[in-house]
């Protein structure tokens with residue numbers, strides 16, 4: 001399977017995270033959505049996000065390696081990179097973007113957005129059972 005995915009991430013207390021080149025970012029307790037794509041082996045990419053022992057490579061790795069941070073839901077869709085950024089931009093409008101996060105390679109404000117809820121994603125994406 002290939003496509004794009006959205007990780008719904010719960011941060012259960014306020015934390016500061018050193019996110020590589022982005023530096024220290026303060027995350028408020030709450031829900032976040034992270035948009036990514038895997039144009040081959042989507043399942044393997046998503047599984048990697050759940051691993052608590054790995055070297056940090058993407059911005060998202062720095063956040064997900066923290067205690068008090070966990071993935072609570074995954075949505076996916078068979079689509080290309082352009083759709084990844086379209087979904088990210090929609091989320092940027094709906095929530096509070098963490099500027100520059102996950103968007104080093106594109107023009108989006110961010111690919112990680114603090115959101116109030118995520119059920120609206122059900123209208124356009126599939127839920128992944130994990």
Ligand SMILES: [Zn+2]
Nearest residue numbers: 085088106108
């Ligand atoms: Zn983008």
